[in-house]
Amino acid sequence: MSSKNSNLEVKGLTISRNEQVLLESIDLSFTSGTITHLFGENGAGKTSLMRALAGLLNQDAGQVFWRGFKTSHPEANFSNDLLFLAHNLAMKHELSIAENLQFYAALRGKAVSLSEIKTVASELRIESLLERHFAELSAGQQHKVSLSRLVLENAKLWILDEPFVNLDSQTRDWLSHKMMDFAAKSGVVIFTSHQAIDGLKIHQKISLTHDEDEVMA
Amino acid sequence: MANSSKSFWRWFHQLGSPKWFYQKSAKWLPWLWAITAILFVFGLYFSLYASPVDYQQGNSVRIMYIHVPAAVLSMVGYLAMAVCAVIGLVWKMKMSFMAMRAIAPIGAVFTFICLFTGSMWGIPTWGTWWEWDARMTSELVLLFLYLGFIALHSSFSDRNKADRSAAILAIVGAINVPIIYGSVKWWNTLHQAYSVTKKGAIDPQMQTPLFIMIGAFYLLFVILVIVRLRLEVINRETKSKWLQEELA
Amino acid sequence: MFVTLLKRELMLARRNWVAILIPLFFFIMVVSLFPFAVSPEAEFLQQIAPGVIWVAALLATLLSLDLFYRGDYQDGSLEQLLIMASPTQVAFSKVLAHWLVTGLPLVLVSPLLAGLMHLNYAPDRELLDPNHTPVMMLSLLLGTPTLCLLGAVGMSLSLGASRNGMLVAVMILPLYVPILIFGSAVITASLANSGYNAQLAILGAILLFALVLTPFAIGRALKVAVS
Numbered sequence: 001m002s003s004k005n006s007n008l009e010v011k012g013l014t015i016s017r018n019e020q021v022l023l024e025s026i027d028l029s030f031t032s033g034t035i036t037h038l039f040g041e042n043g044a045g046k047t048s049l050m051r052a053l054a055g056l057l058n059q060d061a062g063q064v065f066w067r068g069f070k071t072s073h074p075e076a077n078f079s080n081d082l083l084f085l086a087h088n089l090a091m092k093h094e095l096s097i098a099e100n101l102q103f104y105a106a107l108r109g110k111a112v113s114l115s116e117i118k119t120v121a122s123e124l125r126i127e128s129l130l131e132r133h134f135a136e137l138s139a140g141q142q143h144k145v146s147l148s149r150l151v152l153e154n155a156k157l158w159i160l161d162e163p164f165v166n167l168d169s170q171t172r173d174w175l176s177h178k179m180m181d182f183a184a185k186s187g188v189v190i191f192t193s194h195q196a197i198d199g200l201k202i203h204q205k206i207s208l209t210h211d212e213d214e215v216m217a
Numbered sequence: 218m219a220n221s222s223k224s225f226w227r228w229f230h231q232l233g234s235p236k237w238f239y240q241k242s243a244k245w246l247p248w249l250w251a252i253t254a255i256l257f258v259f260g261l262y263f264s265l266y267a268s269p270v271d272y273q274q275g276n277s278v279r280i281m282y283i284h285v286p287a288a289v290l291s292m293v294g295y296l297a298m299a300v301c302a303v304i305g306l307v308w309k310m311k312m313s314f315m316a317m318r319a320i321a322p323i324g325a326v327f328t329f330i331c332l333f334t335g336s337m338w339g340i341p342t343w344g345t346w347w348e349w350d351a352r353m354t355s356e357l358v359l360l361f362l363y364l365g366f367i368a369l370h371s372s373f374s375d376r377n378k379a380d381r382s383a384a385i386l387a388i389v390g391a392i393n394v395p396i397i398y399g400s401v402k403w404w405n406t407l408h409q410a411y412s413v414t415k416k417g418a419i420d421p422q423m424q425t426p427l428f429i430m431i432g433a434f435y436l437l438f439v440i441l442v443i444v445r446l447r448l449e450v451i452n453r454e455t456k457s458k459w460l461q462e463e464l465a
Numbered sequence: 466m467f468v469t470l471l472k473r474e475l476m477l478a479r480r481n482w483v484a485i486l487i488p489l490f491f492f493i494m495v496v497s498l499f500p501f502a503v504s505p506e507a508e509f510l511q512q513i514a515p516g517v518i519w520v521a522a523l524l525a526t527l528l529s530l531d532l533f534y535r536g537d538y539q540d541g542s543l544e545q546l547l548i549m550a551s552p553t554q555v556a557f558s559k560v561l562a563h564w565l566v567t568g569l570p571l572v573l574v575s576p577l578l579a580g581l582m583h584l585n586y587a588p589d590r591e592l593l594d595p596n597h598t599p600v601m602m603l604s605l606l607l608g609t610p611t612l613c614l615l616g617a618v619g620m621s622l623s624l625g626a627s628r629n630g631m632l633v634a635v636m637i638l639p640l641y642v643p644i645l646i647f648g649s650a651v652i653t654a655s656l657a658n659s660g661y662n663a664q665l666a667i668l669g670a671i672l673l674f675a676l677v678l679t680p681f682a683i684g685r686a687l688k689v690a691v692s
Contacts, residue, residue, distance in 0.1 A: 016377075017375075018374070018375050018376070018377075019376055019377070019453070051692075054548055055548065056544055056547070056548070056691055056692055057692050058377070058381075058692050079548060079549050079550070079551075080549070082548060084544075084545070084548055086541055086544065087541075088540055088541030088544075089540070089541065090540060090541035090542045090544065090545045091540070091542070092477060092536075092540070092542060093540075094477055094480035094481060095476065095477070095480070099476070103469065103473050104545065104549075106469045107466065107469055107470075107546075107549040107550060108549065109466070306685075358639045358642055361635075361638070361639035362639050362640075364635065365635050365636035365637075365639060366636075368632055368635050368636070369622060369623065369626065369632060369636055372623070372626035372627050372628050372632055373625060373626050373627065374627055375625075377692075378625050378689055378690075378692065381689045381692075382622045382625065382626070382686060382689050382690075385618075385622060385682055385685055385686050385689070386618075386619075386622055386636060388682070389615075389618055389640070389679070389682050390639075390640070392678065393639075393640050393643075396643050396671065396674075397639070397640075397642050397643055399643075400642065400643035400646045400647060400667075401642065401643075401646070403646070404646045404650070407650065
């Protein structure tokens with residue numbers, strides 16, 4: 001399965017939000033082993049595009065293919081391969097860090113041991129907090145917990161909405177290295193960012209502009 | 218056969234185009250109004266004047282000629298909404314959602330008319346304007362279903378979401394309507410309540426005007442839906458060129 | 466996958482156990498208001514008991530829905546669940562968890578309410594004590610899951626809506642009518658010493674019907690809510 005080329009192909013995608021067309025019949029291609037930087041002003045449809053790729057937003061027209069199948073097709077195994085990190089961290093405040101992380105890994109059928117979590121947590125300097133409830137962490141720490149999902153879950157496609165925002169430089173480096181490692185292992189990364197990231201090797205840049213709904217790859 | 222089904226699909230497809238509908242419906246409306254007016258003239262003449270007086274209920278039986286058609290349309294309206302909902306969800310046809318939204322308040326008004334005339338009828342026959350009669354109770358629940366639909370549809374800022382959510386509710390509601398009706402009927406027999414509206418064979422002299430009135434109500438319903446749907450098209454297509462040319 | 470989802474829901478419920486208990490208290494409190502409002506006479510209370518208990522159960526179910534849906538919607542967890550699991554599974558795990566932690570306890574405390582409402586009152590002491598409590602529990606056992614299923618439809622539809630306090634109630638209460646009718650009819654029939662099997666069977670049939678159809682509607686509605 002994994003030997004197959006895992007590319008994400010977008011054909012004729014049209015998406016709109018509140019009756020306003022954001023993107024009109026665009027074709028995009030994200031090949032395996034690449035990192036794509038999506039950029040553009042606020043409201044240009046970056047988040048909407050990501051949500052459409054993730055299958056959350058209903059597209060008006062067009063299709064998204066993963067491994068050559070429509071993402072909704074069971075053969076695409078898309079739900080298992082995709083890791084989508086949005087603005088909201090999607091962590092339960094009532095659960096501990098470890099419980100939160102173990103649950104998401106378990107949804108992919110992967111049992112994550114506490115030592116695995118500890119390894120990541122120590123890289124992110126939050127290992128002392130593992131038993132704490134998520135609600136007790138600072139915003140920065142919470143963000144780090146959400147980022148550790150990238151390492152703990154064996155996804156093949158990362159869609160990350162503003163992952164670098166409000167990160168300290170150390171964590172920023174950690175994240176860019178993880179992204180490059182992941183791409184080197186033929187993963188696909190799509191992320192948005194307002195600023196350029198030093199030291200991150202980007203293979204494709206896509207700019208979304210508000211006015212003409214024009215896409216330049 | 219194949220040909221006619223092909224032309225049906227073309228018609229179905231055209232119906233999905235707001236522009237086609239907007240232009241064509243402008244031509245349909247005068248005709249529909251004319252036929253409806255004729256039917257109402259005949260229907261009202263027969264039902265208010267040229268039909269027999271009920272030997273038990275006297276002249277108050279004439280309320281039936283409004284009450285029954287309104288009841289029929291209240292149920293047909295909900296069913297039509299559910300059909301539009303299915304078409305909208307399955308074929309992603311926006312016109313279908315617009316029609317669904319156009320029907321809701323009209324259906325609710327017809328349900329209200331049914332309840333209101335039923336109550337008026339109840340005063341001389343039951344001696345009270347409300348009795349927990351099975352049909353009346355079902356109509357009341359149906360009115361609640363309509364109101365729930367309208368409330369849900371109006372509480373979204375995103376129209377797309379409102380359409381799809383309300384469509385799901387319409388389908389769930391339509392599946393429930395027979396269950397509700399059945400259970401209310403059963404509950405009613407259990408409590409041995411009044412069953413004045415339980416009619417046996419209806420006098421043929423009453424049948425004809427009733428059918429004419431039902432026909433007139435059907436057409437009136439269709440007209441009102443078309444009018445509201447045209448407004449809905451104007452509302453949603455404000456930015457499109459064809460509409461601006463049309464309205465200019 | 467389903468087990469993982471269900472475990473999570475139950476774990477979250479356990480962490481929020483106070484919030485989970487509130488609907489149960491509400492259930493008991495609403496019922497205990499009736500003697501004040503109407504009359505504490507046993508004969509009278511017995512007569513209205515089926516209706517009162519059922520209406521209270523219905524409102525308690527409606528009130529507890531929020532806990533299982535709103536939080537996940539607001540913090541983005543629902544999106545994640547729907548990306549990784551099928552909507553129907555997510556829907557089903559939520560409904561089952563909701564019933565297990567609110568519906569089932571409601572069934573279990575209902576004998577207490579039967580006592581408060583003098584459900585087993587018998588003026589003629591020479592007769593054997595009639596016991597209507599098991600019948601009442603059985604009716605709640607068959608009816609409350611349907612309340613949870615239909616309530617979940619309304620709840621998930623209202624998630625993305627701007628105002629939603631009373632919206633769920635307005636949408637769902639009409640759909641609750643058949644369950645209310647047959648649920649209380651079971652108890653009424655038992656009080657009248659007549660057969661109640663048919664009513665129970667209908668409650669069961671409605672439950673099966675809802676069990677087959679509503680998870681799709683809930684799943685679909687959840688997808689719309691996050692879109």
